[in-house]
Amino acid sequence: MPSLYELPITNLKGVGETRARLYQKLGVDSVGALLRFYPRSYVDMSHVFPIAHAPLETPCALRVRLLSPPVETRVKGGMLLTKVTVSDDSAFPLTLTFFNNPYIKRSMKMDTEYLLYGKITANFLKREMTAPEWMQAETAPAIRPVYRQTKGLTSRMIQENARQALSLLPDPMRDPLPSAIREQYQLCHLRYALENIHLPQDMLGAELARKRLIFEELLVLQLALLRMKSRSRKASGIIFEKDTLEEFCARLPFTPTSAQIRAMKECTADLRSGFPMNRLIQGDVGSGKTAVAAALCYAAAKNGFQAALMAPTEILAQQHFSTLSQFLEGTGISLTLLTGSLSAKEKREALSGLENGSISLAVGTHALLSQGVHFTNLGLVITDEQHRFGVAQREALAGKGKSPHLLVMSATPIPRTLALMIYGDLDLSVLDELPPGRTPVKTYAISSDKRQRAFGFLRKHVRQGLQCYIICPMIEESANDMASVSQYAESLQKNWLPDCRIGQLHGKMSSQEKEVIMKQFAQGEIDILVSTTVVEVGMDVPNAAVMMIENAERYGLSQLHQLRGRVGRGKAASTCILVSDAQNEEAQARMRIMCSTSDGFRIADEDLRLRGPGDFFGSRQHGLPELKIAGLLSDTSTLRETQEVARNLLREDFSLEQPEHRGLRGEVSLLLKNLGKN
Numbered sequence: 001m002p003s004l005y006e007l008p009i010t011n012l013k014g015v016g017e018t019r020a021r022l023y024q025k026l027g028v029d030s031v032g033a034l035l036r037f038y039p040r041s042y043v044d045m046s047h048v049f050p051i052a053h054a055p056l057e058t059p060c061a062l063r064v065r066l067l068s069p070p071v072e073t074r075v076k077g078g079m080l081l082t083k084v085t086v087s088d089d090s091a092f093p094l095t096l097t098f099f100n101n102p103y104i105k106r107s108m109k110m111d112t113e114y115l116l117y118g119k120i121t122a123n124f125l126k127r128e129m130t131a132p133e134w135m136q137a138e139t140a141p142a143i144r145p146v147y148r149q150t151k152g153l154t155s156r157m158i159q160e161n162a163r164q165a166l167s168l169l170p171d172p173m174r175d176p177l178p179s180a181i182r183e184q185y186q187l188c189h190l191r192y193a194l195e196n197i198h199l200p201q202d203m204l205g206a207e208l209a210r211k212r213l214i215f216e217e218l219l220v221l222q223l224a225l226l227r228m229k230s231r232s233r234k235a236s237g238i239i240f241e242k243d244t245l246e247e248f249c250a251r252l253p254f255t256p257t258s259a260q261i262r263a264m265k266e267c268t269a270d271l272r273s274g275f276p277m278n279r280l281i282q283g284d285v286g287s288g289k290t291a292v293a294a295a296l297c298y299a300a301a302k303n304g305f306q307a308a309l310m311a312p313t314e315i316l317a318q319q320h321f322s323t324l325s326q327f328l329e330g331t332g333i334s335l336t337l338l339t340g341s342l343s344a345k346e347k348r349e350a351l352s353g354l355e356n357g358s359i360s361l362a363v364g365t366h367a368l369l370s371q372g373v374h375f376t377n378l379g380l381v382i383t384d385e386q387h388r389f390g391v392a393q394r395e396a397l398a399g400k401g402k403s404p405h406l407l408v409m410s411a412t413p414i415p416r417t418l419a420l421m422i423y424g425d426l427d428l429s430v431l432d433e434l435p436p437g438r439t440p441v442k443t444y445a446i447s448s449d450k451r452q453r454a455f456g457f458l459r460k461h462v463r464q465g466l467q468c469y470i471i472c473p474m475i476e477e478s479a480n481d482m483a484s485v486s487q488y489a490e491s492l493q494k495n496w497l498p499d500c501r502i503g504q505l506h507g508k509m510s511s512q513e514k515e516v517i518m519k520q521f522a523q524g525e526i527d528i529l530v531s532t533t534v535v536e537v538g539m540d541v542p543n544a545a546v547m548m549i550e551n552a553e554r555y556g557l558s559q560l561h562q563l564r565g566r567v568g569r570g571k572a573a574s575t576c577i578l579v580s581d582a583q584n585e586e587a588q589a590r591m592r593i594m595c596s597t598s599d600g601f602r603i604a605d606e607d608l609r610l611r612g613p614g615d616f617f618g619s620r621q622h623g624l625p626e627l628k629i630a631g632l633l634s635d636t637s638t639l640r641e642t643q644e645v646a647r648n649l650l651r652e653d654f655s656l657e658q659p660e661h662r663g664l665r666g667e668v669s670l671l672l673k674n675l676g677k678n
Helices: 017-025 031-035 103-107 155-167 179-184 190-198 203-234 245-251 258-271 289-302 314-327 344-356 391-398 416-422 448-463 485-496 511-522 557-564 585-596 600-611 636-652 659-674
Strands: 041-044 060-066 071-074 080-087 094-099 113-118 120-122 127-130 133-136 143-146 278-283 306-310 335-338 361-364 378-383 405-410 427-431 441-446 467-471 502-505 528-531 544-549 574-579
Touching (some): 031 155, 041 203, 143 155, 155 190, 203 659, 245 258, 245 289, 258 278, 258 289, 258 405, 278 289, 289 314, 289 378, 306 314, 314 335, 314 511, 335 344, 441 585, 448 467, 448 485, 448 544, 448 574, 485 528, 502 511, 557 574, 557 585, 557 600, 585 600
Parallel strands (some): 278 405, 278 427, 306 361, 378 405, 467 528, 544 574
Antiparallel strands (some): 041 143, 060 080, 071 080, 113 133, 120 127
């Protein structure tokens, strides 16, 4: 429906500039976008209960008439209270109560039948319903859609505007899904789907619409990702003639895990294939991704090429530089660190070495993307914590070479099916085992009244020569009681652990200040580091054995797991302490999961289930659009179906130029345009 996407939302009756701005907050700027702005749920009012037999404390629909006119009273504080007594054929009275709603007295009439929707409460004397939804029965829909809203724009307003938008659909309307696919998977026509997703006559119609729209959304996404992947595979790749894997592994002071060997071999095959490598290495905290990256950097240098590794923070870049320096010591391979905090002289030397080829490996942050960074012969690009970069950023770094090989790494565990969705343009290697010697981290959840005992636990470990982290969610004191890093550290030093060396680390410190603190902690000059989540990635201190996280309910499961991964890296038994007073069920569920498992993939599943994909990733981070109707967990079977359909379609008609595929080509082009890939 390209034409409706070009029709501004203000073309709809009742949508002026003010309402258009509210729609803009929801990502809706055209009539076409509104039609693709689907309800998040429905209120089913098709089943009407008699008052006498209606369930209590459960939303239900009633058909009633007024027994007496609405009565208004003012209560303490000036609140307007409106009460209405109604009944139905069961002759059982029901009292309705509305707050600060003068519209009720003017609008509810004695001679009119109304449909109510709400929860009934009851005692021995009467039944009541507080602030129910109500509408005239003769005009009330059997199924009412509920949309995501913003202040000033109600679900009913959106429904009415959607009704207008549906009237603008062309007739006849072309369906982007070929009829053969619709028949094979029993999918309805697009017109039926749009009409029944917004204005269903019954729940069956809504479900048929959802099934079709979910399939279409996932199919278009799969087609876009596979075309991106195929385009990159067609480019002429750099070939690493010399296989250096056995040579590199022989230099390691440890035996790689079978998962590391498998990933290294998969990458080596890519490097020698004649096509650019486009691979994701996904592994849990401590699974040994950096050793795999080092093997590839070694291969690049020994084959006469340069390599670049980009990390999202200076702390992580510095950690990678230190680790890779150890892996490559004595090989004759020169490295440089390129971050924003380098002195002018250091930066000139690094840039000069990369441009003249005397430096084989650059490790850095976004500074690697700067215009002044030039490589002589860039053959390998690696990005770490890929979910923190957009697609465009990794391609900008790759653009500094001529079709270099690309490896992306992520320590955020993702279910395999979901990884294929998020990173559909990449091949996938999984590091699913930990190196020997990594001891499981025991995790405990405590309330704040046990904090003093926890401090004693930390002191005990410090006296044994070990180190500890304490994570606080805020940098500065705020109106709530969340801990401030600076004040927390000062109070800890003064009141609780005066005999310990306490340092602090947070995002508002300069790069030089962070580096000093990190170095002091790594060298054992700080016993307890009080920090924000800036240590979530990039801190590798084997002597750290305790991780204490304040206000743990403030974090998602995956982030808690990442923070916990900062300990358990040495030989000492390690512990994670989660401090939280939160009583809500979701927060308590997160604490129970963290205490019961250290399996990052199970934790990722639970995090997605509890928080949803939007919070888990955030579309702006991984470079993909927000899914409008499909669910990453609930629709995995459809995802698998659409992956197969997409592969078959592109195998038959890669450019989607056949007449029956042109509608899909238009949808794919629109998606790629929104991704900035056209």
